[in-house]
Every structure is written in structure tokens, then in C-alpha cells.
Amino acid sequence: MIEVCELTKRYGRHTAVDTLSFQVRPGRVTGFLGPNGAGKSTTMRMMLGLDRPTSGDVRIDGLPYRRLREPLHTVGALLDARSVHGNRTARAHLGWLARSNRIPQRRVREVIDLTGLGSAADKRAGTFSLGMSQRLGIAAALLGDPAVLLLDEPVNGLDPEGIVWIRRLMKDLAAEGRTILVSSHLMSETALTVDHLIVIGRGRLLADTGLTDFLDRHTRPCVRVRSPEPARLRAVLTDAGIRVDDGADGSLVATGAGVERIGELIAAHGVTVHEVTRQPASLEEAFMRLTGESVAYRSGEQQR
Numbered sequence: 005m006i007e008v009c010e011l012t013k014r015y016g017r018h019t020a021v022d023t024l025s026f027q028v029r030p031g032r033v034t035g036f037l038g039p040n041g042a043g044k045s046t047t048m049r050m051m052l053g054l055d056r057p058t059s060g061d062v063r064i065d066g067l068p069y070r071r072l073r074e075p076l077h078t079v080g081a082l083l084d085a086r087s088v089h090g091n092r093t094a095r096a097h098l099g100w101l102a103r104s105n106r107i108p109q110r111r112v113r114e115v116i117d118l119t120g121l122g123s124a125a126d127k128r129a130g131t132f133s134l135g136m137s138q139r140l141g142i143a144a145a146l147l148g149d150p151a152v153l154l155l156d157e158p159v160n161g162l163d164p165e166g167i168v169w170i171r172r173l174m175k176d177l178a179a180e181g182r183t184i185l186v187s188s189h190l191m192s193e194t195a196l197t198v199d200h201l202i203v204i205g206r207g208r209l210l211a212d213t214g215l216t217d218f219l220d221r222h223t224r225p226c227v228r229v230r231s232p233e234p235a236r237l238r239a240v241l242t243d244a245g246i247r248v249d250d251g252a253d254g255s256l257v258a259t260g261a262g263v264e265r266i267g268e269l270i271a272a273h274g275v276t277v278h279e280v281t282r283q284p285a286s287l288e289e290a291f292m293r294l295t296g297e298s299v300a301y302r303s304g305e306q307q308r
């Protein structure tokens with residue numbers, strides 16, 4: 005469990021994290037989302053004792069990071085995958101980390117296998133692609149078999165096979181009862197991976213809720229309808245106050261009413277239809293709607 009309590013971090017006059025409080029619970033994957041500059045990395049660094057809070061605190065399994073007896077056994081983290089010494093091989097890097105944390109070398113072989121690093125384990129980390137560096141960073145995070153994992157953009161640089169692998173890994177680790185906090189800018193991937201969401205903007209908490217609840221709250225229902233009489237269908241729906249847009253393949257996309265209401269209108273007016281499908285709610289849309297006001301940097305705009 006991670007407990008963030010009234011956490012604040014100021015850099016000079018700039019407040020990067022602003023009286024932030026939330027808990028990350030075990031047994032589920034929690035997504036940590038926010039626009040660029042929202043304060044995610046700063047918060048994660050404070051969780052790991054790499055940055056000192058201006059005020060407030062963070063506890064991992066009840067203790068601040070600096071008071072953990074064997075930190076690598078309690079919390080594993082992937083922050084900057086490129087931070088490994090480039091001249092070291094992956095195996096040497098993991099071996100050194102294991103030795104300095106009294107972890108048996110057997111575990112090095114285990115995490116190399118677990119992260120698919122096998123064939124690259126004896127190559128210098130400086131020659132690694134971003135995807136291989138990510139795998140090495142994840143291997144290091146898993147080395148102490150920790151109950152809490154913090155992953156900052158773990159999907160970055162991974163190929164499709166790697167993305168599916170990390171998604172499965174996070175779900176499996178959560179199912180074992182671990183606490184998993186993962187930040188990402190990839191909304192479609194996040195929607196496939198997380199159970200719960202913490203969303204921040206300009207250092208403040210914007211949402212702390214389940215994925216489904218978040219989507220329900222911040223998206224409007226969308227229904228795709230295909231009909232051989234699209235003009236009539238459009239008139240029926242717009243007359244009922246429903247927004248209608250053109251979809252792919254000549255279909256219409258109705259926003260703001262569920263399939264039940266759309267179906268009833270179609271039946272009442274005797275319109276022929278070939279398809280009525282509920283469109284999946286988009287995390288990207290929900291995220292944009294919630295964070296629109298709190299985006300620190302917008303393309304072409306000054307910081308507000």
C-alpha cells in the first residue's frame with residue numbers, strides 16, 4: 005500500500021505537487037495519469053525518497069522510504085530506463101544490484117528469464133534499444149520480489165509483443181496481491197491494463213476512482229447506427245435532441261443517448277436499420293474532458 009498525505013513540492017515559486025493525498029491499494033493495477041508537467045514523476049520520486057517533499061509525506065507499507073530496512077524487497081521502481089551505466093552488461097548490472105542488497109544471484113537469472121532479456125543479458129547496456137533498456141529496468145525493479153511496484157512509462161519503446169507482455173505481467177503481479185502504480189500517456193493501453201485511476205493536473209488530485217466509473221462520469225454514450233435511409237434516421241434522432249455525426253462507411257454516430265433510447269426511437273418511427281452498436285467509451289476522451297482545464301502546457305500557448 006502507498007499512502008500519499010498532503011504532499012507538496014515547490015521548486016522556487018513553482019508548485020509542482022500541491023497538497024496531494026491518495027492511497028494506492030494492493031491487488032489491483034492503478035494508473036497514474038496527468039498531462040505533461042502535472043507532477044507525476046515528481047510524486048514518484050518523492051515516493052522513492054529521491055526528492056524531499058516541501059511538506060506532507062509518503063508512506064510505503066506504513067513507512068517513509070528512508071526508513072525501509074530493505075528497500076528493494078519492499079518497493080521496486082522503473083523511473084528512467086536509460087540510467088544504467090552503459091559499459092555494464094545487463095547481467096553485471098543486475099548482479100551488482102543483487103549483491104549490494106543481499107539478494108541471491110539465482111534471482112538475477114530468474115528476472116532475466118522473466119523479462120525476456122536472455123539473449124541480451126551479456127551485452128553492454130549502452131548498446132540496448134529503448135525497449136531492451138525498459139526490460140532491464142523492469143528486471144531491476146523485480147529483483148527484490150517487492151510487494152510494491154512503481155513504473156513510470158513502462159511501455160515506452162516496447163514493441164507490440166513487449167506491450168502485451170508488460171500488460172500481462174502487471175495484471176499477474178496485482179493478482180498476487182501486490183501494489184502496482186503505473187504512469188502512462190498511452191490512454192488506449194492504460195484502459196486495457198488498469199483497474200483504478202489516479203488523475204492529477206497541475207500537481208492537484210483530479211480523480212481517484214475505478215476505470216469504469218471514470219469512463220461513465222466523463223464520457224457521453226455513443227451509438228453507431230447504419231441505415232439504408234440515413235436522412236430519415238438523422239432527422240428522427242436530431243428531432244429528439246440527439247447529436248448526430250457522420251461515422252465510417254456511411255454510418256451515423258449518435259452522442260448523448262444509449263442504445264435503448266435509440267432503439268425505441270427507431271422502432272417508433274419505423275426506420276429500417278442494419279446496425280445499432282454501442283461504441284466503447286474512450287479513456288482518451290474522458291481524460292481530455294477532465295484535464296482540459298489543467299493542462300500546464302498547450303501547443304502554441306504560453307504556460308497559464
Ligand SMILES: Nc1ncnc2c1ncn2[C@@H]1O[C@H](COP(=O)(O)OP(=O)(O)OP(=O)(O)O)[C@@H](O)[C@H]1O
Nearest residue numbers: 015018019020038039040041042043044045046047
Ligand atoms: N528539478 C526540478 N526543478 C525545477 N522544476 C522542476 C524540477 N522537476 C520538475 N519540475 C517541474 O515540476 C513540474 C512537474 O514535473 P513532472 O516531471 O513531475 O511532471 P510529469 O507529470 O511527470 O510530466 P511528464 O508527463 O511530462 O513526464 C513541471 O512543471 C516541471 O517543469
